[in-house]
Every structure is written in structure tokens, then in C-alpha cells.
Amino acid sequence: MRRRKSTFRKFQHNNNTTNDGNATENSDKTYISKDIEVNKEIIKKRVGLGVSFDTGVRTLEILGKQVQIYFVNGLCDMTAITELLKELMKLDARDRETPYVRDAIENHLTHVQVEYKETLEDCITDMLSGLVFILVEGEEKAFVLDVRNYPGRSPKEPDNEKVVRGARDGYTENIIENTGLTRRRVRDERLRHEILQVGVRSKTDICISYIEDIADPNLIDILRKELEAIELDGLPMADKVVEEYIVNQSGNPFPLVRYTERPDVAAVHLYEGHVIVMVDASPSVIITPTTFFHHVQHAEEYRQAPFIGTYLRWTRFLGMFASLFILPLWLLMVLEPQLLPDALEYIGPSEDTNVSEFMQIAIAEFGIELMRMAAIHAPSPLTTALGLVAALLIGEIAIEVGLFTSEVILYVALSAIGTFATPSYELGVAIKILRFILLIAVVSFQLSGFVIAATILLLLLVGIRSLDKPYMWPFLPFDGTALWQILIRTTVPSLRRRPSIVDPQDPIRQSPE
Template identity: 55%
Template sequence: MKKGIKLKSNGTNEKKGPETATIDTTEESLQKTLHISRDIEENKNILDEKLGVGKSFDLICREMNFGGKDFAIYFVNGFANSDVMTQILKELANLKREDLVPNTLKHLIETYVSHIQVNKIKTINEANDNILSGQLVMLIDGEKEGLVIDVRSYPGRTPQEPDTERVVRGSRDGFTETLVVNTALTRRRIRDERLRMEIQQVGERSKTDVCIAYLQDVADPGLVNLVKQKIQEISIDGLPMSERSLNEFLIGRSWNPYPMVRYTERPDVAAQHLLEGHVLIYVDTSPGVIITPTTFFHHVQHAEESRQNPMTGTYIRWIRFFGVIASLFLLPLWLIYVYEPNLLPHSLEFIGPKDTSKIPIFFQFILAELGIDLMRMAAVHTPTPLATAMGLIAAVLIGEVAIKVGLFVPEVILYLSIAAIGMYATPSYELGLANKIARLIFLLAVYLFKIPGFVFATTIWLIVLTMTNSLNTPYLWPFIPFNFHAMVNILLRKPVPFMNKRPSIVHPQNQNRQ
């Protein structure tokens, strides 16, 4: 029986007898599954080479002796909670040899390592992954297994209300960049033993933790398996953009600008969708949770509607619908009336442009659209103390002065402002941007072909959305295919006691909510 694997500094393969073998230090060989050896020096040589201990300042190996046994303690400086580690080492420092033998690991786990999460590992690869994830790995001379102690304390912020999903009344907590905090915020709202949170690692180099959450007796098993399969099939070195990168693997390669999944940073919204039967995906380092599957109408709903009474919530919802429709169709329809003034009734002639400009109306719209996007990007990058000054520049110089010099007619600024407000009133930021791209296409079609161009463009737009599927879910459901009861729930914010059925689009195992 082989005792272990020993690294030679010259990187050559050499047999030394039945008890010991040597391997080279090439990257290919280090990626193989290596079992922890009883010889702690062999384990240290391999781990030091793989992790770059001595080269990377934040990867630390402490060599210590407790109870007459040599220990090698690996951790990443900055991840490990120093107070917890100090307490553990103090307890180990008081041990005698008779406290550890025989069955050293059993004594450590059951008696002397006073920590909640302690697990055994058998391979060097497991040790490597756990160290890089921020956990403390303890190797003991003479033992073929190591210990993993979760002493992680990730740098992060406290839960606070997300800027993009604010409500007047309601909870003020929001997801953070730490995975365990996000799952805890969800479990705080759903204390059900059937809530499952399964974790996987994605990325050959980043090894990003990805959690799949669902209610075991509610969510469609086919949907759960589909999501798991797509995540398991991801082959990439890392997910630096976290949930955004994962989404593109999940949905597939597409130039369709419309969002196929919904993002939320609110734990109450996440819990609501779990109860409906959706599958949620949490990605470590991201405050955004992916909700699957979703339709177009999921992106026009907001938590504020559920925080008000049914009548007020319905009113707010309809105002949002008006904003979404205005952001799409107001500008191309007005441009049609500019080109075809005879279509306007005499009572509505006032909506047309009273002044003229040397720049065609279509190009005025394009310049103004680009100007708004430029100001939006400038607002994101402008330091807070300068934001007011930037707003004055945008309002006074770009708006008023541009009209006075004849660059824009006043009506262009007016209607474009209404469309922009409708875009920002859209609850989903991704949907608002997609609608903006659709609006530009509609404007171009009207400019080139007038009314036939608008009809053709909107028909193609509707056909594309109809043919779009998000994880085998029709994107325009319940409008196409039509579902009367679901459509009523979209148009009206019904009282909670009346919402006793889960949405059929997610194919829940249990349709009754009450």
C-alpha cells in the first residue's frame, strides 16, 4: 500500500519503493485527484506549490505542534475571522498527547474544536478549494484526512434597501454580496422545511458558489432539473460579472434585448416568487437574485403595488402600464402625425410642431435620445457633490438653450421627456432599456416607410416576442397564449385572500395556496 505522494524539487518522476512515490510539479499533474497522505510534509509540499504559499502574501500556512503532533493550518488572510481562529488555537494549545491518541480526528471534532461547522476532507483538491473559499484547513501528521473549519468572515455591507426597488412602505432590507446572508434573508421569510437551497460551483478558476432555491413540493421538478443541468453544463474559467454572466449561459446566446429572467434585490419579492413555484438562483458576490422562469408581464410588476390596498395597487399598476406603453409607442405615433397631419382630427392639431427647424424631426429624436443616454451615463459616473451641477447643466443648457438656437422644436423635448419618464417608471431596468431599443426601431421604420413601416415593425416586434421562450415558458403569457384568469391577475391587484391559486405557467405540483 502506498503511503502517499511526495514532491521532488527537480520535478522528475522517481520510484522509491512500495511506501513512497514521487510526481512532477507540472500544472497537469497537480490537477489530478491526490489523496491526503499520512506524511504532513508531502501534503505541505503539494499545497504550497498549488496555492503559491510564500509567493502570494495573503495565503498563509501556520506550522504548529499540539499534543506532540505536527499541524499545518492553511487559511486566506482577509477571509478568516481572527477572533474565532485565536479561540480555536488557544484550546488546542492546552492539549496533551493522551488527549489526541488514538483517533485524533474523532477527538478533535467531538471534543476539542469548539466550532459549529467542522468537516473532514480526504483529498488535496478538496483542501485547495476550501482554502480558496475562505475556510481554515487543518492537516495533521499521521492522519489520512484533514479538517475544514468554517471561520469565514467575508468583507461586505449590511442589508439595506436596494436603490432600484424602493417602496414607500415595507421592509428596508435587501440582498448583499454575501451568499449566506442572502439565503438567510430568504429563510427568514419562508420557514418551511421543504425549502431547498442546493449549492454548486461554477468556473474552473473562480469556483463561484451558485445556489439553486425552490420549494420541494411546489416547484416543477422538470424546471428544477433543467436549471441544474444548464448550470452544470457551464464551462468557463470564471464568472466575474456573477449573475449577468450566468444568465447568458442559462438562457443561451441571443441578441434579443428583452430580459429572459427577472432580477430582484428584495428578499420579500424573492420569497413571493418561491411561494408561487419559481426557481431562484443566488450567485455569490452579487446582490441580485435570478428568478426563473419569467414572462414579459413579470417585469412590469413592482413590490409597491402589493404594499398598498387593492384599489390603490391597481391604480399604481395601471399608471405603470401607461408609462411602459408611452415609452414604446408615443414617439413613433407622434412622428406619424407629423408626416401625415391630415390624419389628425381638427381638435388635436395642437399636438403637432408649431415651429420648424432645419434638422428633420426624426434626427432631432435621435440626437435627443443619444443626449438623454449620455446624461444618464454621466449621472452614474458623476460624484454626488457634483450631481446637482450636472442636473442644472442638463436642464438649462441642453434643454432650454438647444430649443432657443433651433436645434430642437419644443414638442420633441416634451414628448421625448414623457417617453423617458415612462422608461424609468418601468420596474425592470432591463425591460426599460429593451423598450428603448424597440422605440428607436419603430422611429426608423416610420421615418423610412411612414404608416406601413410602423405597422410592419410593430407586427414583427409582436411576432418575435410571441416566439420567444424563457426556459420553455412563453414570453407573452398570459396574453399569448391567452389565459383569462391569469390576465385578470395581471391587470388587477386582487386582494390576497382571493389569490388562492398559483400561476399555472410554472406548472406547480401544488396549485392551491390556501
């Protein structure tokens, strides 16, 4: 695994303060001063109080002590802050003198979660994350209250993982909400949500989720160290940036982690012993470790009877196989018709065109990819019109002018359908790229090119390792029981053991009757 300089430096607390009450500073941290005005000047300079309209401070006089409440508009629940102000004002209105002002204020903080911070850097980071912190005159610690209320959408079923029957909720861009959706399905006291902050400037929240007595501790340590070692300004692309740090993708087109936006899918993998990585501001979570066969399963298979689930799974397998091989094989048969058996002599173009079969396929593939991009970027009211225009251009008009033959359109369409039927979007794109490589091999070297390219593809898959796990498990290395469960959607009561690929501490999923 790669190692990078950690941005999470270790700081030693310095208890010495200057004689004039100024905040104590070292090269890394600034500790809170007893002089509250000194703290205010430092905070004002760092977060731009008075310049940035969304950063604010409210100053109160409570029991003869000055109290400052710092917050960020748009990230906080203003109702909770208002209730806090009311309670503090009631405390001051009672006019009871006490030498323990800090304790009195602490006992009137109307919030469940209260923490204490000693450095202004920690306070500012929490404030910019949606929390509020309170400074009390004469005190060297701040109260930090979690009143986050991130703007976002309500949980709804993800568009790319829809099911006919099943839950309709999905992850959102709010990491707090996502951990709640997960814990709703995993009410195990051993479920752990470890929070880290990554990014020198962005300080993005990242959560590592796992079940303590099931997940492999070595895997958890690897992920934790890789995340802590990320040295980057920020994570604007959220989970995708994290993926590129924790796995060595290099020039490999295949996805090495699995993404999901469904809490039920994430919960299933947690029970199996996988580790989930959640990144704030991303509606999808990362499942690790994964193999090739994790990317070909869909939640719909487990929402139907085992026999129906097996039928759906094999239909999807055939669609993916056709997406990868049907075009290269058809082109091979066209270039070497002697390979065709007598029963399939009808395969191949029946009319001559001015454009070679390979160029027809390349143009059609490019057109379909262009349509996909246009459909994503086009406004919703225009998507229907875009589909009609595309059907005319790549359909009958293109055939009538002699650009395409009907057979090319047929097989290109079948390949595209197989790509869209692939549960993993990342795997579908990888299949599309490999299909084009196979086409180039066929048009260049015919049969020998196809055999060599297919062999190299298989060797590439066998050689891939994701987080030191073989990518083609349970096919290679062979695990008959696990491979059977992939080929056949078995009943849940028959699943006795967890997948060995994740090295679970507790390998028994359920005891035999």
C-alpha cells in the same frame, strides 16, 4: 437547451498509496498523504505560501502529532480561528497521552460545521472560499471548518426597488447572508439551498433555491445541468454570465429572467413555485422562469390597498406604453397630418426649423442617454451640477438656437419618464431600443412602416420562450384568471392557486374557506 462539456468531472477514489508515504496522484486529484510535510510542499507550490501574503499556515505540536492549520486572511473570521488555536493548545497542555489523537482533536474543534475532505484539491478550494482546513500528521483526511467572514456591506434597501412602506433590507454580495435573508421569510422545512461551484479557476459559489414540494423538478434539473455544464475560467460578472448560459438570449432585447435585490420579492416567487439562482459576489438574484408581465410588477403595488395598487399598476402600464409609442405616433402625425382628427390639429411643430423632426428626436434621445451614463459615472457631489448643465443644454438654450422645438422636448421627456418608471431596468432599455426602431420605420415608410414594425414586435414577443415557457403568458396562450390578476391587483385572500406557468407540484396556494 445547449449542452457543453462539464467542468464537474467525476473522480474515482484511489485507496492505494506509495510505499514512501507520498501523496497519491492521478490525472485529476491528489489525495492527502500521511506524511504531512509532503502535503505542505504540494500546498505551498499550488497556493503560493510565502509568496502571497494573504495565504497562511499555522503549525502546532498537539499530543505528539504535528498539526497544520491553513487559512486565507481577509476571508476568515480571525476571532474564530484564535478560539480554535486556544482550544487545541489547552488540549496539548493537559498532557494526556492517547492513541486516538485524531478523535481528540476532532472533539475539541470549537465550531458547529465540520466536514472531512480526502483530496488536497478540495481542501485548497475550500480554503480559497474562506474556510480553514486542518491536517494531522499520519491522517489521510482533513478537517474543514466554515469560518467565512466575507468583506461586504450591511443589508440595505436597494436603490432601484424602493418602496414607501415595507422592508428596508436587501441582498448583498455575500451568498451566505443572502440565503439567510431568504430563509428568514421562508421558514419551510422543504426550502432547499443547493450549492454548486462554477468556474475552472474562480470556483464561484452558485445556489439554487426552491421549495421542494412546489417547484417543478424538471425545471430544477434543467438549471442544475446547465450550471454544471458551464466551462469557463471564472464568472467576474457573476449573475449576468450565468444568465447567458441558462437562457438563449441571442439577439432578443427583452429580459428572459427577472432580477431582484429584495428578499421579500424573492420569497413571493418561491411560494409561487419559481426557482431562484443566487451567485456569490452579486447583490441581485435570478428568478426563473419569468414572462413579460413579471417585469412590469413592483413590490409597491402589494404594499398598498388593492384599489391603490391597481391605480399604481395602470399608471405604470400607461407610462410604459407612452414610452414605446408616443414618439413614433407623434412623428407619424407630423409626417402625415391628414391622419390627425380635427380635435387634434394642434399637434405638430408650429415653427420651421433647419433640423428635421426625426433628427431632433435622435439627438435628444442620444443626449438623454449620454446624461444617464454621465450621472452613473460622475462622482456624487457633481451629479447636481451635471443635472443643471443638462437642463440648460437640452432645455431652453437648445430651443433658442433652433436645434429643438418645444414639442420635441416635451415628447422626448415623456418617453424618458415612462422608461424610468418601468420596474425592470433591462425591460426599460429594451423599450428604448424598440422605440428607436419604430421611429426609423415611421420616418422610412410612414403609416405602413409603423404598422409593419408594430406587428413584427408583437410576433417577436409571442415567439419568445424562456426556459421553454411562453413569454406572453397569460395573454398568449390565454389564461383569463391569470390575466385578470395581472391587470387588477386582486386581494391576497382571493388568490387560491399558484401560477400554472411554473408547473407547480402543489397548485393550491390556499384552500377555500
